[in-house]
Amino acid sequence: MKKFVNDPADVVREALAGVAAAHPDLRVDLAEQFVVRADAPRTGKVGLVSGGGSGHEPLHAGFVGPGMLDAACPGEVFTSPVPDQILAATKAVDGGAGVVHVVKNYTGDVMNFQLAAELAADEGIRIETVLVDDDVAVEDSTWTAGRRGTGATLLVEKIAGALAEEGAPLADVAAVGRRVNELSASFAVALTACTTPAAGRPGFELPDDEIEVGVGIHGEPGRSRQKLRPAKEIAALVTEPILTAEPIASGEPVIVLVNGLGATPLMELYVMFGEIARLLDAAGVRIARSLVGDYVTSLDMAGMSLTVCRVDDELLRLWDAPVRTPGLRWGM
Amino acid sequence: MKKFVNDPADVVREALAGVAAAHPDLRVDLAEQFVVRADAPRTGKVGLVSGGGSGHEPLHAGFVGPGMLDAACPGEVFTSPVPDQILAATKAVDGGAGVVHVVKNYTGDVMNFQLAAELAADEGIRIETVLVDDDVAVEDSTWTAGRRGTGATLLVEKIAGALAEEGAPLADVAAVGRRVNELSASFAVALTACTTPAAGRPGFELPDDEIEVGVGIHGEPGRSRQKLRPAKEIAALVTEPILTAEPIASGEPVIVLVNGLGATPLMELYVMFGEIARLLDAAGVRIARSLVGDYVTSLDMAGMSLTVCRVDDELLRLWDAPVRTPGLRWGM
Numbered sequence: 061m062k063k064f065v066n067d068p069a070d071v072v073r074e075a076l077a078g079v080a081a082a083h084p085d086l087r088v089d090l091a092e093q094f095v096v097r098a099d100a101p102r103t104g105k106v107g108l109v110s111g112g113g114s115g116h117e118p119l120h121a122g123f124v125g126p127g128m129l130d131a132a133c134p135g136e137v138f139t140s141p142v143p144d145q146i147l148a149a150t151k152a153v154d155g156g157a158g159v160v161h162v163v164k165n166y167t168g169d170v171m172n173f174q175l176a177a178e179l180a181a182d183e184g185i186r187i188e189t190v191l192v193d194d195d196v197a198v199e200d201s202t203w204t205a206g207r208r209g210t211g212a213t214l215l216v217e218k219i220a221g222a223l224a225e226e227g228a229p230l231a232d233v234a235a236v237g238r239r240v241n242e243l244s245a246s247f248a249v250a251l252t253a254c255t256t257p258a259a260g261r262p263g264f265e266l267p268d269d270e271i272e273v274g275v276g277i278h279g280e281p282g283r284s285r286q287k288l289r290p291a292k293e294i295a296a297l298v299t300e301p302i303l304t305a306e307p308i309a310s311g312e313p314v315i316v317l318v319n320g321l322g323a324t325p326l327m328e329l330y331v332m333f334g335e336i337a338r339l340l341d342a343a344g345v346r347i348a349r350s351l352v353g354d355y356v357t358s359l360d361m362a363g364m365s366l367t368v369c370r371v372d373d374e375l376l377r378l379w380d381a382p383v384r385t386p387g388l389r390w391g392m
Numbered sequence: 393m394k395k396f397v398n399d400p401a402d403v404v405r406e407a408l409a410g411v412a413a414a415h416p417d418l419r420v421d422l423a424e425q426f427v428v429r430a431d432a433p434r435t436g437k438v439g440l441v442s443g444g445g446s447g448h449e450p451l452h453a454g455f456v457g458p459g460m461l462d463a464a465c466p467g468e469v470f471t472s473p474v475p476d477q478i479l480a481a482t483k484a485v486d487g488g489a490g491v492v493h494v495v496k497n498y499t500g501d502v503m504n505f506q507l508a509a510e511l512a513a514d515e516g517i518r519i520e521t522v523l524v525d526d527d528v529a530v531e532d533s534t535w536t537a538g539r540r541g542t543g544a545t546l547l548v549e550k551i552a553g554a555l556a557e558e559g560a561p562l563a564d565v566a567a568v569g570r571r572v573n574e575l576s577a578s579f580a581v582a583l584t585a586c587t588t589p590a591a592g593r594p595g596f597e598l599p600d601d602e603i604e605v606g607v608g609i610h611g612e613p614g615r616s617r618q619k620l621r622p623a624k625e626i627a628a629l630v631t632e633p634i635l636t637a638e639p640i641a642s643g644e645p646v647i648v649l650v651n652g653l654g655a656t657p658l659m660e661l662y663v664m665f666g667e668i669a670r671l672l673d674a675a676g677v678r679i680a681r682s683l684v685g686d687y688v689t690s691l692d693m694a695g696m697s698l699t700v701c702r703v704d705d706e707l708l709r710l711w712d713a714p715v716r717t718p719g720l721r722w723g724m
Contacts, residue, residue, distance in 0.1 A: 062583040062600070062694060064660035066622040071663060074623070078662030081669035082650075082682045117658035137659075251394040268394070290398040291406070318414075323655035325691045326449035327469075328396035330410030331403060337413035350414045352718070354686070359657045362394060362692070386684070389722050 061260040063360075068257035072114045072136055079121055083386055086124055093141070094149035095121040096131040106224040106233045107131070107153030110162040110217055111146060112169050113138040115256065115359045116277060118387030119213060126392065127383035128221035129162075137256050137359075138278045140168035146176035150185060158186035158230035162216055162237060164209030165193035188234035192216055194244040194367065196305040197274030197282050208276050211317050211356050211367030212244035215379075218388065222381035236378070240369060245306040247298045248282070248365035250275035254322065254358045273297050277321070277358045277365075291328070295335035298366045303343055306368060310344035314368050315379060320354040321363040329353065332364055340368075349379055355387065393592040395692075400589035404446045404468055411453055415718055418456055425473070426481035427453040428463040438556040438565045439463070439485030442494035442549055443478060444501050445470040447588065447691045448609060450719030451545060458724065459715035460553035461494075469588050469691075470610045472500030478508030482517060490518035490562035494548055494569060496541030497525035520566035524548055526576040526699065528637040529606030529614050540608050543649050543688050543699030544576035547711075550720065554713035568710070572701060577638040579630045580614070580697035582607035586654065586690045605629050609653070609690045609697075623660070627667035630698045635675055638700060642676035646700050647711060652686040653695040661685065664696055672700075681711055687719065 065071045072093070079095060080088035087098045094111070101107065110120040111133030120132035130153035133141035150159050159180065163173045170191070177187040194212035201208050220237035228236075250272040253262035263279040266272055271294070274282025286297070308314065318333045320326070333352050340347060348371060356365065371379065382391030397403045404425070411427060412420035419430045426443070433439065442452040443465030452464035462485035465473035482491050491512065495505045502523070509519040526544030533540050552569035560568075582604040585594035595611040598604060603626070606614025618629070640646065650665045652658070665684050672679060680703060688697065703711065714723030 062603070062620055064583075064623040064626060064656065064664050064696065066624055066663070071659065074666055075659045075662040078664070078666030078669070078684070080666075081679070082662065082665050082684050114659060115657070117662075122658070251396075271394070288394055291396040292398055294396060322657050323692055323694070324396065325447070325654050325689065326454070326686070327403065327407045327446060327691070330407040330414065330449075331398070332396050332410070333414050334406055334410030334412075337410070347413070352410070352414050354658070357657065359659070360655055360694070362655070364396065384722075390716075390724070392723065 061255055063257055065257050071257045072134055092148040093145050094131055094133045095124050096149060096152045097124060100130050100153045101155040103155045104157050105155045105227065106157045106230050107155060107159040108162065108221050108224050109149050109153060109159055111135065111141040112164050113140060116357050119356045122387030123217050123385045125385035127225050127381055128217050128385050128388065137258060140172045143172050143175035143179060146173055147179045150176060150180045154185045158188065160220060160234050160237060161187060161189045162213065163189055163191050164213055165191050165206055166203045167205060168203065186230055188230055190216060190220065190234055190237035190241065192241050194241060194246045196245045196301050197247050201276055202280040210248065210277050211246040211319050211365050212241055212369060214317065214355050215244060215315060215369050216240045218383060219375055219378045222378040244367060244369040245302040246365055246367040247301045248275050248363060249273050249294055249298055250321065250361055250363035252362040253279050254361035256359065275363060277356060279358065279361065291331050292335045295332055295339060299336050299339045302366060302368050308345050308370060311346055313346045313348035313371050315371055316347050316350045317355065317367040318352045319356050319365045319367065321361040321365065322354060322357040323360045323362040324364055326353065329364060336366060348376055393587055395589055397589050403589045404466055424480040425477050426463055426465045427456050428481060428484045429456060432462050432485045433487040435487045436489050437487045437559065438489045438562050439487060439491040440494065440553050440556050441481050441485060441491055443467065443473040444496050445472060448689050451688045454719030455549050455717045457717035459557050459713055460549050460717050460720065469590060472504045475504050475507035475511060478505055479511045482508060482512045486517045490520065492552060492566050492569060493519060493521045494545065495521055495523050496545055497523050497538055498535045499537060500535065518562055520562055522548060522552065522566055522569035522573065524573050526573060526578045528577045528633055529579050533608055534612040542580065542609050543578040543651050543697050544573055544701060546649065546687050547576060547647060547701050548572045550715060551707055551710045554710040576699060576701040577634045578697055578699040579633045580607050580695060581605050581626055581630055582653065582693055582695035584694040585611050586693035588691065607695060609688060611690065623663050624667045627664055627671060631668055631671045634698060634700050640677050640702060643678055645678045645680035645703050647703055648679050648682045649687065649699040650684045651688050651697045651699065653693040653697065654686060654689040655692045655694040656696055658685065661696060668698060680708055
């Protein structure tokens with residue numbers, strides 16, 4: 061294993077120390093292990109908290125800041141954050157208007173966020189939970205009952221974060237988050253497996269001439285192993301399941317995220333974006349906005365995911381609203 | 393080789409087609425192979441053009457937009473752009489106030505930009521060239537007479553771009569670019585070699601337990617091969633040569649770029665940032681601004697580089713000025 065780590069057991073805490081050093085406009089609680097906007101809590105503002113296993117950076121800590129998350133709770137690598145950690149972050153951002161938990165649909169995350177929500181409720185904090193389950197590759201998976209939560213998490217956090225920033229009430233912020241999730245579909249493909257610092261070797265075996273189609277963001281098995289093939293054919297493999305799962309009307313606008321899983325050069329992601337744009341265009345889908353880059357990663361996995369989210373003018377307005385986080389920034 | 397490509401010979405053009413599809417506020421000339429701001433040329437504004445071999449994305453095409461480059465000329469992978477291509481981009485951005493060429497110090501780039509500058513001068517366009525040679529690892533290298541140009545290119549493009557956006561004259565824009573280069577120093581380390589699509593195999597051999605200290609962005613040899621070691625020791629290996637090469641006064645503010653070379657997880661870059669921040673702090677250096685992420689890459693190389701640039705209030709003001717490009721964006 062070749063990684064920039066000291067003791068693998070310390071990697072998450074040491075990375076958080078780096079986040080603290082790099083981003084003075086964020087506050088990092090190294091003891092409770094969460095990242096929060098320096099100006100939290102903001103009185104009267106709905107708080108937005110997410111979290112999940114580490115190894116998917118910039119998700120989630122990289123999306124903390126004005127216009128997006130108020131706090132993020134990174135668990136250990138590929139491991140859910142614990143309830144006390146989530147509770148501490150929730151209390152840190154509670155400005156009296158309630159807190160929305162954005163939770164990717166993995167069994168551990170769901171359970172621990174639910175426990176934290178109950179503990180927070182006991183302390184008088186109103187909690188709404190938005191479950192993200194956009195990955196259409198498989199119905200149930202290694203750590204999932206139901207679909208996995210992947211790339212749409214970014215869209216949920218951005219759009220719900222924008223509405224929360226405007227001062228919308230708890231129910232509305234949760235509702236728009238749920239709506240974004242319902243309108244989104246994702247599908248990923250892996251060229252290589254990823255290696256956690258603790259394990260020190262790839263999480264699964266993938267022959268030199270094969271790809272994992274429908275892979276999860278922890279390397280969970282997808283729909284099939286297939287032979288490596290040209291980019292345009294792989295683009296079809298990731299686009300078609302989304303068009304099948306998500307009924308997109310002709311001319312309907314969408315936000316498209318072509319996301320790198322960690323070790324894929326940006327040049328290749330743009331090749332894929334070009335191919336996917338062609339396929340979407342042929343299907344009558346209108347790309348209203350797009351992102352190309354590493355946003356929801358799987359450590360050092362080579363691969364990519366496609367997320368498509370159907371949008372209307374209101375969702376586009378919220379998408380375009382100013383955001384200032386380490387991983388996503390515009391308008392301020 | 394596992395990559396998202398079709399015919400490796402087409403990868404640069406196909407990636408540019410993806411850039412065109414993803415960024416409607418840029419114009420991509422697929423025939424002449426350059427990327428330009430959609431509103432170019434802007435009358436009376438100094439144009440800023442850069443370019444170099446592909447494989448370092450988002451550099452340079454990802455830095456085209458208001459507040460940074462007016463145009464970028466991507467060559468084939470790890471290959472200089474040709475003079476006609478540079479000339480076409482130069483003409484596309486010439487608004488009558490002259491054009492600055494930002495050139496990384498590699499023999500092919502220097503030669504081809506010089507030829508293009510002469511051709512442009514023949515057509516009545518005033519050209520100034522800013523040569524970037526910030527890499528303090530080695531004095532001469534595989535494709536270099538003198539030091540290599542690496543991470544400081546981003547800082548030169550951002551700061552000179554901000555001054556050009558304000559309407560400063562040609563000589564001033566070139567002067568601030570040269571000043572940023574003089575105040576910058578970089579040093580890189582590779583954990584793995586990178587693989588070009590055309591070659592299909594790693595560009596050099598690096599044993600499983602060794603790292604290349606002082607590596608170039610094409611995998612050029614550095615100062616030494618050393619045994620893999622903990623992050624804090626690698627941080628010292630990249631920080632010390634910079635502190636030796638660049639005389640930084642106690643308390644002097646700097647911009648720090650901790651840059652991933654392509655396949656290194658962001659989590660590890662933050663671990664490195666934390667270690668480097670500690671070392672800089674111990675040396676009395678004040679981190680005024682920082683960037684952590686993949687900005688000047690080497691395809692799928694695992695590794696990182698550190699760039700430190702001494703700054704004053706004016707350089708910080710230009711750094712903070714609004715920028716809107718695919719790879720760097722704030723304030724708009």
